[in-house]
Amino acid sequence: MNTRLTRTLASVTFALAALCGLAFAGTAVTHMLDDGAVCVETGFWQNAKLASDEPLPIREGVDAAASATRLCQDDPSVAQRAADLGNELPWLLFGALALLLFSRLLNAVLEQGPFTDAVSRRLSALGWLVTVGTPVAGLVVGWSHSWLVASMAPIVGSEPTVAGPQALILAGLAAVIMGKIMREGVRMREDLEGTI
Template identity: 80%
Template sequence: MNTRLTRALSSVAFALAVLCGLAFLGTAVTHMLDDGAVCVETGFWANASLPDDLPIGAGVEASSSATRLCQDSPSVGQRAADLGGQLPWLLFASLALLLFHRLLKAVLLQGPFTDAVAQRLSVLGWFVAAGTPLAGLVVGWSQSWLSASMAPVIGSGPTVTGPQALVLAGLAAVIMGKIMREGVRMREDLEGTI
């Protein structure tokens, strides 16, 4: 096992987790204090032919194709919903990288084939498998609500966005964690009989 590479990877994962956490906090604070316009992309009218009078709320500007809506003086709820399109993935990335860092620390301290490593791999896998659709749902719901607050006729409902293939990677990590845990138990049983 190359401990130098594992130690470097652990340090990089921790640094990236801290950077994602700082980006999460910085984005939240600066965006809530900003008094600029809030915009949202919507595909609701993408294939429709619309008259000149679009059914949009007061103070909302629509692009010529009506797929981009902007509110010049957004409410606190609209600004928070706009943040809901950015923050969940930053928080998810930060927490996943922290869990990965903890996994690598356990590998460095105890070796790769231990119960602690298997358990941390399973925890990371469950977090990724459950957190990916949850973050995607929060982003989709936020964008849907923001669109509906600017153009009340939009009724497409929330969607799940983001890289949903990560669910498979998370489930693979859970399975690998279970396999490793069984391997550790078998090794302990073998050592106990010798």
């Protein structure tokens, strides 16, 4: 096992986790203190043909782009600003937590070796975070987006969707299964060492 590479990877992963955490906190604070417009993309009117004198059914204070796929609220409410954050923050938080758990997994490999109970438990924890965190983050992003669109154009009423790379759920389940297999292997090795 190349310990220098593993140690470097653990350090880089921890640094990336810290950067994601700082980006999460910084984005939340600066965005909530910002007094600019909040914009959202919608594909509702993408194929619509409206007469030039026919107004779009949007709320007062909302500007629509020429294609009516981008809506901007000039003086957004606190709820609209928070919903706009829902498009960015869930994935930053998910990334920070996943990178932190991966860094801890690599540190356990360095300290105790790859086939230990601590490594199998940390691999399972990382797998469960990815398995559960991916759809949760995707739902928060989808719900935030649909609520923000509905707050600017009530007629749209888009259904919430799950955003993001949902294929990560399979990777998370694979990590959970590998963690359980490793845990059984560790238990069997300990039983074998006890009988010899």
